[in-house]
Amino acid sequence: MTTTRPTWAIIDSATDVGVLLGAARQLSDVVVALVIGPRHLVEQASSSGFSETRWLGEPAATVGSEDYAAAIAELALRETPTAALMASSTRNRLLAGRLAARLDTSALTDVSDLRTEDDTVVVTHSLYGGAALRTERLLSAIGVITISAGAFAAFGSGPSWPGPIVEASCAVTPPPISLLERRSEPRSAGTLPQAKVVVGAGRGVGSRDDLGVVEELAQALGGQMACTRPLAEGLNWMGRDQYLGVSGLSIAPDLYVAVGVSGQMQHMVGVDQARVIVAINNDKAAPVFAESDYGIVGDLHQVVPALVDALKAVS
Ligand SMILES: Cc1cc2nc3c(=O)[nH]c(=O)nc-3n(C[C@H](O)[C@H](O)[C@H](O)COP(=O)(O)OP(=O)(O)OC[C@H]3O[C@@H](n4cnc5c(N)ncnc54)[C@H](O)[C@@H]3O)c2cc1C
Numbered sequence: 001m002t003t004t005r006p007t008w009a010i011i012d013s014a015t016d017v018g019v020l021l022g023a024a025r026q027l028s029d030v031v032v033a034l035v036i037g038p039r040h041l042v043e044q045a046s047s048s049g050f051s052e053t054r055w056l057g058e059p060a061a062t063v064g065s066e067d068y069a070a071a072i073a074e075l076a077l078r079e080t081p082t083a084a085l086m087a088s089s090t091r092n093r094l095l096a097g098r099l100a101a102r103l104d105t106s107a108l109t110d111v112s113d114l115r116t117e118d119d120t121v122v123v124t125h126s127l128y129g130g131a132a133l134r135t136e137r138l139l140s141a142i143g144v145i146t147i148s149a150g151a152f153a154a155f156g157s158g159p160s161w162p163g164p165i166v167e168a169s170c171a172v173t174p175p176p177i178s179l180l181e182r183r184s185e186p187r188s189a190g191t192l193p194q195a196k197v198v199v200g201a202g203r204g205v206g207s208r209d210d211l212g213v214v215e216e217l218a219q220a221l222g223g224q225m226a227c228t229r230p231l232a233e234g235l236n237w238m239g240r241d242q243y244l245g246v247s248g249l250s251i252a253p254d255l256y257v258a259v260g261v262s263g264q265m266q267h268m269v270g271v272d273q274a275r276v277i278v279a280i281n282n283d284k285a286a287p288v289f290a291e292s293d294y295g296i297v298g299d300l301h302q303v304v305p306a307l308v309d310a311l312k313a314v315s
Helices: 014-024 039-046 065-079 090-102 211-220 287-291 300-314
Strands: 007-011 031-036 052-057 083-087 107-117 120-127 132-137 143-147 165-167 197-201 224-227 255-259 276-281 294-297
Touching: 007 014, 007 065, 014 031, 014 039, 014 083, 014 143, 031 039, 031 065, 039 052, 039 165, 052 065, 065 083, 065 090, 083 090, 090 107, 090 143, 107 132, 120 143, 197 211, 211 224, 211 255, 211 300, 276 287, 276 300, 287 294
Parallel strands: 007 031, 007 083, 031 052, 052 165, 083 143, 107 143, 197 224, 197 255, 255 276, 276 294
Antiparallel strands: 107 120, 120 132
């Protein structure tokens, strides 16, 4: 059951548009997009099925979404939406914290299930590194919620007729931190949360050069590469936005192939929504096998090239 009050989706990235609409519709049939970003992002939102799209403005390079917290809180207190939903990016977590403080509530983070009961919002999210799920009922009038990546399906099958765009540019609080430098990561996860097939590399791969073996498998499967945390933080073989798990991304692909991954809980919570998990590991006692639908015990340097050859032979 949904409520009659509108739900807000705060959008600052093109990749989140459909998923935020899908999540917000769990609460309300009336979903208003609040867009922080360039004109083309507003146009994308307005043709995605929102009841209304409001353009809060395009932030200057030195401003982040979190600097819109005061303006959004003021609007929320006037209009009392059911909740303001946003994706779980670093910036949005800052925004959620600031917004929740101004609305005298708590930010509900990494939410994987949303519903209304008796016109109040009920959310489920993971805790203890994903070892348990907690379901909470919102007691405040307005919820501030970040949604877990991969937990909600995008709404709509493609662009529809553009809905109304309201220019609602608002005052931005001058940021208390000044930007000194902006550097792009050498590789970016980009659309990893939306990928249908993901191949995850673990420390068992052995060296940065050997990552090519895993990459070939990802390509042969038409999928994307991801990794465990040690490969992104410490070894620095892959980007920090490519690791999966409790402190990285959570994904829900059709297929996740774990290559040289031991399967520690902190990693597996990021992939436990995958429809099928396949593990390749030379240690038959590796915990990853208990979490997998299919397992291959063997040296990845032999197993993976053989799989790639077999896939090429049938494609
Ligand atoms: C607070 C906290 C948060 C954390 N958050 C995350 C997180 O978000 N994501 C995350 O991934 N980790 C996280 N970790 C780290 C996590 O606990 C594990 O240490 C990490 O996931 C292990 O990475 P791995 O599987 O690549 O390496 P390892 O545990 O070293 O496993 C390597 C595996 O490769 C196998 N192997 C070795 N050689 C071969 C070969 N030739 N062929 C086949 N298999 C081979 C080995 O048998 C082994 O099972 C966190 C830890 C802490 C304390």
